[in-house]
Amino acid sequence: NAESLQLRDKDFYEKAGIDVIHDSVYSIHTDKKKVTFSRKKHIDYDKLVIATGGVPRKPPIKGIEAKNVYFLKSAKDQGDIKKAAANVKKGIALVGSGFIGSECAAALKMKYKDQFDVHLVGMESEPLELALGKEVGAMVRSEHEKHGVQVHMNKGVKSIIEGPDGEAVGVKLSGNVTLDVDMVIVGTGSVPCTKFLERTETGIKLDKQGAIVTDPFLQTSHPDIYAAGDVASFPYWYTGQMTRVE
Template sequence: MAQQGKVEGPDLAEEGVALDAFEAGIPIGGQVDGQPVVLVQTTGGIRAVSGKCTHYGGPLSKGLCVGGEIRCPWHHARFDLESGEAVGAPALDPIAVYEIEERDGRVYVTGKRPDHGDRPDPLRSPGSIVIVGSGAAGAAAAEALRRHGYEGPVALVGKEKPVDRPNLSKDYLAGTAQEDWIPLRSEEFYKEAGIDLIEAEVSRVDTAEQVVQLESGETIPYDALLLATGAEPRHIPIPGADLPHVFYLRTLADTKDIISALDGAQRAVIVGAGFIGLEVAASLRQRDVGVTVVAPEEVPLAALIGDALGRFVQDLHEEHGVDFRLGRGVNEIGQKAVTLDDGAVIPADLVVVGIGVVPRTGLADEAGLDTDKGVIVNEHLRTSDPNIWAAGDIARYPGPDSEPVRIEHWVLAERQGQTAARNMLGHDVAFKDPPFFWSQHYDIPINVTGHLGDWDDDVVVGNPSEHDVIVGYGKDGVIKAVATIYRDRENLQAERALAEDDQDQLRELFARE
């Protein structure tokens, strides 16, 4: 979990900033009483807010202002410039808002505004709301219901408490993040918010009676229901796959099991060279465990982010001692070794399998909802049952070309949960956010925005090996997604352009050098 370093920039209370220094949409960073603060010119005038993102502490001075929002450069959290509210995940807490004064051609920060005001009244108020699934979408939805003024009963039902899942394969597994960083919220938070956090498995949804049944037999009534059951790891169907030293990483318990298995371990085999598998590889190398990655592709991640970035990621891992066996599969897992499809035997004290996930649609199927490679929803994330919404990894929603898409990204799941919550309260907001995700390998971040599933041409500007690159992914001359390394503001600009379907803005990003 990265944190912002030393506060830099002018003292905005004493020195201020010249009025002619502002550039549209670009924050100006400074400090007040030793705390980071940013000033920004908007169509409504100049605004001042805290300069530190409430997600992982990213510097908002390096972010971007879009409309009435400021967006974080690291993971694209969004904050309202008037209220400071976190209006787009992954940040969930607001930032401070400051008062300003203009005099003698300069802008000064005069002090912090009082805390945020009253919550809005919902347009519609269901008698009770149940959320099934306590992952990204479910947890974000529960908070959003309260933030948008809903005062009725909210039950958040899941097998585990809400946790910061992206950290599990990254810093936490690497041993550089403390366990108290992992919960999204404390139990006290949910109590104070009036959210009934229930650790249980749901066995059935009765749409006729509008109740959710737990495995214990207990039932919970609902007037509006959100299904956010997420996905589960795809299991590998080979001999030895059920041995106790074979792991899949999805939950905090999974990660703890892997960490426990590392005691005395010298060699690990990772099956799969996707983002999760490679993040696990990086984390284990940081613990000085030898790692071999086995995967059928010739270049890791190439199908997703292209050869240039894929080869860079492979080179980066090899520089850190990872052994790749590409173009290969695993035939059998033994007690102390893995046998590949070419007969090679690779020593392994533990095996981590990362070959994708499968959406958990069982409850939706049994409830009679429309499903097809996920739970079918409309642009408002409503299912075929008017009292049920779906969000996150299970939701198959209209994409940019109105074709159904299902995407497995943390930030997207949180934002879908937030949108579904608003729609349960009668707002009828269409979900149109471009997907965004980040991956981290040995402290090198890769940020990706847009739809990566359908491209046939990529344009590379910069040099991945110098950790300074932007890559565009297109089809038929249309840019559909953008990936960057340490070009955070350009990634934010790409997100804005994709949301506005502005190809000219996107092409401009690749014409600057």
């Protein structure tokens, strides 16, 4: 369960003098050095670190809102997916062949063996290619196939076919391929959580995807504000290319 995954318990924060506020940040006022919350409180800061991560990207695919289409981010998502997978008869399509798609395919195959089909769909030529390159990706594909995962690479999803009750009953891929499934898990990257920065003039530079642009030390375009984790786009030390972990 989620509690067992906590790195630190409540006592740790109390002993360390860290004030944990369970609330959502509504806006940041860099001129007054204030962070405001949805429940109208605010705190003052001298320096600020933004580490708001991202939420799963929902690609604009027809049928993406169908029942039985899942995204994986939280412990609750994981519980919902487990429950739904237990009722699958025909198969599951994993849309996106990055870490989430690839790991889900392996986990489902290990648990359910040949009870239903497991399809892994990706736009690149190999699974995990964007993160690990073609060569390692080809090894991952071969492992998947050895274990019975049906891998569909160089394929985009055209639409998710909905049944009479709005449930996903199939997935149409490019190249006229249709997968007969009764559950879809989408793992197509994440969108940075930076909406709260758009509510005021912060002077914090965002990239086209809404990620916070930083220098090599994770300092943003505002000298008192830093960004870290999945929300940050930083220059990769080796190439200098701007990089964001998705």
